[in-house]
Amino acid sequence: MSAENGSLKVTVWRGDGATGAFETHEVPRQESQTVLDVVSWIQQYADPTLTYRFACRVGMCGSCAMMVNGVPRWTCRTHVGKVATGDSLTVEPLRNLPVIKDLAADMDPFFDKWVKAEAVHHPSETRHDPIRPVDTETEARQQADVGIECINCAVCYAACDTVAGNPDYLGPAALQRAWTLYNDEREANPEAILDAVSGVGGCHNCHSMGSCTQYCPNELNPLAAIAGLKRETTKRVFRRRRND
Amino acid sequence: MTTQIDTHDTDILILGTGGAGLFAALHAQQSAPEGTKITIAVKGLIGKCGCTRMVQGGYNVALGGGDTVERHFMDTVMGGKWLPNQDMAWRLCKEAVTRIHELENEVGCFFDRNRDGTLHQKAFAGQTADRTVHKGDLTGIEIISRLMEQVLSRPVEKLQEHRAIGLIPTRDGSALAGVLMIDMRTGRFRLVRAKTVLMGTGGGPTMYKYHTPSGDKTMDGLAMALRAGLPLRDMEMVQFHPTGLLAGDHTRMTGTVLEEGLRGAGGQLLNGSDHRFMFDYDAKGERATRDVVSRGIYAEMRKSNTTVNGGVYISMSHLGPEFVAEKFKGMVKRCADCGFDLAGGKVEVVPTAHYFMGGVVVDVDTRTAMEGLYVAGEDAGGAHGSNRLGGNGVANSTVYGGIAGDTMGADIRTMGALREPDPEVLEAEVARAMQPFSKKPDLIQPLRDRLQEVMWDDVGVMRMADKIVRGQAQVASIRDDLMEVGVSDDTRAFNLTWHDWLNMASLCDISEVIAGAALARENSRGAHYREDFPEEGDLETSYFTVARQVDGALEVGREDVDFSIVRPGESILPEGEPDTLVAAQ
Numbered sequence: 001m002s003a004e005n006g007s008l009k010v011t012v013w014r015g016d017g018a019t020g021a022f023e024t025h026e027v028p029r030q031e032s033q034t035v036l037d038v039v040s041w042i043q044q045y046a047d048p049t050l051t052y053r054f055a056c057r058v059g060m061c062g063s064c065a066m067m068v069n070g071v072p073r074w075t076c077r078t079h080v081g082k083v084a085t086g087d088s089l090t091v092e093p094l095r096n097l098p099v100i101k102d103l104a105a106d107m108d109p110f111f112d113k114w115v116k117a118e119a120v121h122h123p124s125e126t127r128h129d130p131i132r133p134v135d136t137e138t139e140a141r142q143q144a145d146v147g148i149e150c151i152n153c154a155v156c157y158a159a160c161d162t163v164a165g166n167p168d169y170l171g172p173a174a175l176q177r178a179w180t181l182y183n184d185e186r187e188a189n190p191e192a193i194l195d196a197v198s199g200v201g202g203c204h205n206c207h208s209m210g211s212c213t214q215y216c217p218n219e220l221n222p223l224a225a226i227a228g229l230k231r232e233t234t235k236r237v238f239r240r241r242r243n244d
Numbered sequence: 245m246t247t248q249i250d251t252h253d254t255d256i257l258i259l260g261t262g263g264a265g266l267f268a269a270l271h272a273q274q275s276a277p278e279g280t281k282i283t284i285a286v287k288g289l290i291g292k293c294g295c296t297r298m299v300q301g302g303y304n305v306a307l308g309g310g311d312t313v314e315r316h317f318m319d320t321v322m323g324g325k326w327l328p329n330q331d332m333a334w335r336l337c338k339e340a341v342t343r344i345h346e347l348e349n350e351v352g353c354f355f356d357r358n359r360d361g362t363l364h365q366k367a368f369a370g371q372t373a374d375r376t377v378h379k380g381d382l383t384g385i386e387i388i389s390r391l392m393e394q395v396l397s398r399p400v401e402k403l404q405e406h407r408a409i410g411l412i413p414t415r416d417g418s419a420l421a422g423v424l425m426i427d428m429r430t431g432r433f434r435l436v437r438a439k440t441v442l443m444g445t446g447g448g449p450t451m452y453k454y455h456t457p458s459g460d461k462t463m464d465g466l467a468m469a470l471r472a473g474l475p476l477r478d479m480e481m482v483q484f485h486p487t488g489l490l491a492g493d494h495t496r497m498t499g500t501v502l503e504e505g506l507r508g509a510g511g512q513l514l515n516g517s518d519h520r521f522m523f524d525y526d527a528k529g530e531r532a533t534r535d536v537v538s539r540g541i542y543a544e545m546r547k548s549n550t551t552v553n554g555g556v557y558i559s560m561s562h563l564g565p566e567f568v569a570e571k572f573k574g575m576v577k578r579c580a581d582c583g584f585d586l587a588g589g590k591v592e593v594v595p596t597a598h599y600f601m602g603g604v605v606v607d608v609d610t611r612t613a614m615e616g617l618y619v620a621g622e623d624a625g626g627a628h629g630s631n632r633l634g635g636n637g638v639a640n641s642t643v644y645g646g647i648a649g650d651t652m653g654a655d656i657r658t659m660g661a662l663r664e665p666d667p668e669v670l671e672a673e674v675a676r677a678m679q680p681f682s683k684k685p686d687l688i689q690p691l692r693d694r695l696q697e698v699m700w701d702d703v704g705v706m707r708m709a710d711k712i713v714r715g716q717a718q719v720a721s722i723r724d725d726l727m728e729v730g731v732s733d734d735t736r737a738f739n740l741t742w743h744d745w746l747n748m749a750s751l752c753d754i755s756e757v758i759a760g761a762a763l764a765r766e767n768s769r770g771a772h773y774r775e776d777f778p779e780e781g782d783l784e785t786s787y788f789t790v791a792r793q794v795d796g797a798l799e800v801g802r803e804d805v806d807f808s809i810v811r812p813g814e815s816i817l818p819e820g821e822p823d824t825l826v827a828a829q
Contacts, residue, residue, distance in 0.1 A: 030494050032495050034496070036496055037497075045689065052740070055288050055293040055458040056297065056459075058500045063288060100738060114393065114396065115396050120393040121393070121394070123352065127345040131344075131362075148354060148386070150389070151389070152389065184352070186349075186352070
């Protein structure tokens with residue numbers, strides 16, 4: 001290991017959500033080094049009991065997000081040089097989720113809300129039907145396209161102060177997915193989606209603070225998607241009143 | 245510490261949540277009798293670990309426009325150098341058509357379109373038609389995220405962060421009774437009994453110094469199958485991708501794929517002295533097939549014509565940095581996040597172990613030699629033979645995952661009660677997993693590094709009998725050392741170091757099989773290259789290797805390829821069909 005690069009002072013959370021403490025390790029610094037590499041080094045060489053989670057290593061799976069110096073990030077794609085304050089780094093489990101152990105958060109509540117937001121395609125056709133031509137230039141399709149590359153890493157969910165204050169709030173990722181589906185012309189039940197996002201914990205809880213959009217590592221814009229849902233659900237209320 | 249085993253019963257158990265596992269869950273739900281309990285278990289989080297998600301290129305499927313299932317089949321068989329099980333390759337190509345309709349119409353995937361709104365298809369290397377359906381260069385994310393939503397919203401029992409460690413047969417060995425797992429979060433053993441089990445844990449050759457698969461992939465499925473005595477075929481067939489990122493031994497970024505398209509678009513490979521070397525090896529230069537380019541780079545590395553970290557460079561800047569940044573947005577951003585300038589500078593690359601063609605011997609319905617056990621996806625051998633075409637991987641896992649779901653849903657109707665597990669096998673598997681707790685704790689990573697060096701040097705891109713034999717001895721010695729390395733028993737809950745130890749045990753087992761099969765194949769086919777047997781050998785008498793563990797010892801044999809649909813040199817395309825429908829580049 002190249003000692004000439006110096007070392008990092010890395011503070012990591014140990015314990016579960018309720019009890020625990022920070023621990024500090026000295027980690028050799030390298031030229032090409034991500035936060036995930038640092039966490040891995042601690043487990044492999046300094047403290048074999050440290051728990052964290054990762055899978056793909058390249059920003060495709062969304063398993064390795066943690067709080068790095070207080071900011072939610074994909075640790076696999078975060079270069080140490082870009083985030084270390086001087087020679088120190090603090091790594092904590094993702095905010096707004098229960099902690100299983102150390103740096104591994106329980107993502108179940110995040111996915112439970114994904115399901116609760118009706119964020120699943122309701123088919124209008126079957127495998128026996130031809131694939132429908134889709135005009136990619138329509139306004140709706142373009143609205144759907146901008147959010148489609150979400151990898152459900154929960155960085156936006158961890159960044160969101162509304163989630164922090166309101167445990168029922170569905171959160172930016174699930175709502176953005178709902179908006180994407182709502183705009184998909186193949187979707188059989190857009191009304192079910194609007195129902196799901198307009199109830200308790202729905203899109204109208206959003207205070208438009210925009211942390212989701214600010215921190216999304218994929219540069220997506222959940223804030224705009226939620227605004228879209230707010231607009232459509234509100235329009236529907238007026239529409240229904242007119243029809244009463 | 246006494247060992248308690250929790251027991252858990254279900255009807256259909258699925259191991260893995262890649263393309264195979266998730267499709268199996270959906271199809272099992274559609275085909276099994278009402279009231280059937282379906283459980284899906286995964287080493288990480290649902291849909292997040294595994295490799296289908298990491299598919300960049302896309303999904304091969306013949307959808308007309310001149311392309312046919314016959315043409316897709318011929319490309320698959322020729323790409324596999326006449327080693328594929330032809331019935332499996334045929335079923336793959338045929339059912340890919342249904343599966344892509346299912347993905348688009350029922351699962352809700354959205355794939356890229358042409359201007360007229362129809363699906364866009366492109367041609368990967370080795371294909372004779374524009375066949376690959378895709379979503380930009382992140383096709384796997386779209387497929388897995390959509391499948392994940394469908395499974396999450398259905399009444400399927402989920403066991404996350406549960407790793408399977410042993411297939412437990414009945415006392416007479418005739419059928420599978422259940423699967424022993426570790427609930428990683430609590431560290432407790434859990435025996436899950438099921439009438440049918442799909443193993444779709446994915447292969448993933450991560451025993452090589454440079455490798456692409458996700459970190460959770462450690463050949464656990466194949467190691468379990470080996471211990472259960474099942475036959476494994478084509479185990480010498482490890483596909484190397486020519487351009488893995490090289491950023492030093494200490495970073496997990498090293499080995500991850502820089503996409504194929506970079507070479508296709510005109511990317512140049514330069515050695516340490518900036519010489520563009522690929523034309524020294526092949527007239528197609530950087531556009532030669534994956535195996536040829538991997539060997540070219542490897543040859544430069546052996547001559548020490550290398551970069552700082554011991555690889556070569558890929559250079560794109562002559563195409564114009566803005567053009568590169570626009571066309572390969574995701575790749576350029578990924579490199580930039582990691583500190584490299586792909587658009588304007590040179591990035592170090594190295595061949596990297598990517599996909600494993602070998603796997604459990606199965607029939608076209610995913611059944612195995614053991615009643616109750618089904619295998620699909622990268623854990624199953626046969627469909628690709630000696631090489632997999634880009635775009636056939638995700639087609640394979642989704643097609644056969646769906647078939648497995650249908651088959652289990654049908655078979656379960658004639659199955660009675662759950663089977664009783666063999667207590668001796670169960671005890672042996674628990675003891676195997678507990679082994680490190682009885683030894684003095686020590687570092688495991690140095691052993692992983694050693695294994696990866698040995699496999700890379702001696703059983704890697706270019707192979708030779710004496711080196712393979714040396715490699716076998718090294719792997720055996722690493723395994724012996726592993727058995728002496730302990731893990732602290734302070735807490736078993738989410739103890740990653742215990743799992744590192746178990747990962748190493750699986751990797752050692754399968755490394756031994758890869759080496760044995762590589763020694764048994766005395767010719768060079770597809771991904772397997774023997775410097776002492778550089779010719780492909782007689783096609784008419786093509787054989788595939790079959791490895792199995794008998795009384796604790798590895799036996800590797802050869803079986804003749806059954807040309808059940810087409811013989812070497814012949815074609816099933818109609819007379820007068822052009823060789824390729826793809827315009828020359």
